[in-house]
Amino acid sequence: MSRTTRKIVIAGVMGAISIFLGASHLGFIPWLAGAALTIMHVPVIIGAVLEGPWVGLAIGFIFGAFSLLQGAIAPTGPADVWFTNPLVSILPRLLIGPVAWLVYKALKRANEIVALAVAGVAGSLTNTILVLGALGLFRFLPWALIGTIAVTNGLPEAVVAAIITVAVVAAWKRIETGRKGSTV
Amino acid sequence: MPMASEFELLGRVTIGQYLPTGSLVHSLDPRAKLLVVLLLIIVVIVSNSLIGLSLLLLAVLAGLAVARIPLRFALAGLRPMLPFLILLALLQVFAIPQYSIGATVIWHRGILTITDRSLLAGILLIARFSIMALGLSLFSFSTTTTELTHGIEHLVRPLQTLRLPAHEFALVVNIAIRFLPILAEETERLMKAQASRGADFGRGRRNFVQRTRLLLPLLVPLFLVSLRRADQLIEAMEARCYLGGKGRTHLIRLQERLPDYVVVAGALGLATGAIYLSRVNADRLLWSWLSSHL
């Protein structure tokens, strides 16, 4: 079986999930003061952990490009104003996958579950820190406020991302090795 | 926003909002439109010139008129954003300390200060967002999803010669769009199954823990179903001799025509102009000319 075909399809399918979570609003969890947590970046982490950094990069691009498009044509909140800038919406998202993959690769020998959880946290924090960093750098928000958002939004998002990553990837790997058709 | 009380998701996962009017804009080569959108995004970021951005806004409005898109359609996405937009612009004007360093104070009362730079930043924020919103709306009103995928595939194809994975990227985008209706269908099925076991996806705001506990039994199976479907698609692609992009031919051929060249050339000219106006600080020159002559 061709590894390339698998990488292409997994990137496409995870990209679709990210778009779907955004377009259907299933990927937003109401949070403090009307702000929303997002899990649209979780498919990027899962794709990267399963198929490597390039797949993570591709899904991150799809996630970013869609949040730019959605921010412009169907905006729902203040963040969408910033996301019309690709340096905020696309560039930071490219790194979510590679970071998650590096962390997973470094830790998986020690403990698979821990590696998945930490990869979920690392990927999620990459998203939080780089997006907020861009917002500060381009002077969209004062740094003082950015620190607060990093804690109030970034940490719960990281926890949710870790839970979903562990649940999905562990279950999938169990299915893959338990099922006889693992090499299809 | 509350989740849909009904399970109908299919209608809500379209990318964009195609509005067939049969105009010249609709019939443009999707590659030309994609190039124009790319130029628009770049210029909107790079140019700090209000004159330049005004020209861009005029061009986008002209495009909407030619495309016969009613303005209220194009503004529909913008209107609910007005309060946020004003709030964020005020944030720029009053709350970003960097804008007051080395800037001229225009207005000052108590802790509130407006400088020339902070005022400009606030106006730029509104101008940039409006142009992006109207420009991308114009694109999505006039371009179908199929045209979008064709455009992307043809536009990146030359990059293949630079040994970039252009074909692979185009296929990834194609599969992502192909999978959206499948995901909507699977999610509907999962939601119905959960609802029959007592989960309530109905209206009403829930807190974080409640919402997460509701979402996890939906999301984890959705990921697993999608991965299984991905496996099936891989098998089907290999059975149909997919062995990478090498030596592939193409059923669909896009044909560029004169209007496509004209539009791209016009956009290039406008983009260069807007960036040039920003580089030479045209706004300041105009301002000082106006203030010395009036």
Place this chain on the structure above:
Amino acid sequence: MDGAEEPLIRIEGLHYTYQAGTHRAVPALCGIDLTIHAGEYVALLGANGSGKSTLLRHLNALLLPTAGNVWIAGWNTRDATHLRNVRTTVGMVFQVPDSQIVATVVEEDVAFGPENLGIPEDELRQRVDWALSTVRLSELQHRASHLLSAGQKQRLAIAGALAMHPRCLLLDEATAMLDPVGRRQLLETVGHLHQDGMTVVAATHNMAEAALTQRIIVLSEGQLALQGEPRAIFSQIETLRALHLDVPHPTLLARELSARVDGFPADLLTIGELADAVATYLGEPAGAAI
């Protein structure tokens, strides 16, 4: 070897084990010898896990044998240089309609296979038009693929295989997820293709579908359990039951009737045959009933 004598599909001593060589090894096929000639219509029966899908996946090199060999039109599937030849000779239609459609537009999905083969543009168009008209989807060629019914999606999948000009079609429970109308239309399409010379190998759980074929191969636990013409196979009701398989409903009814009515035939397969037999028994000319 003599080309004219070479069967389309030849399988010798085929063994396949999932995760071979690990502690999780699961044997799926245990020594299959089988020959299928060009133009045959073969049904593959067997309970879940009997190895039907695994066997089919060996016929277009999606899987390679753990031991033994598979030859398609004389090409050994292990020989990677003939991978394209093998997969164009043997097209496959899978169970889940949605998961085998690659493109978002009907005609572009049909083109996916021949595009991979590098077929030149004008011939590509001809192949697509021909394949779509063969499965009677021509008027939907510009439709979004996700808007088709399940039955239309399966016919689209057949068109996608046909566009590669295969000599053989493999159907892996292709009718399992269809409603009765979709199933009937799919089987009609397959029947027409077979009449025009296509070799068809169909794995199925549907006994009425198996009754339409020329030869039934029954698998059990990775081995050939029974093989023969449908009439001969379905007369062995007890053996089939032991293998967790049914027989077609008309066959059961005919058997009951023949036990009670003197001279009523027991070996009927289809509703049509049953109706004719009843009509004959009642003294009507055959074919006039219904």
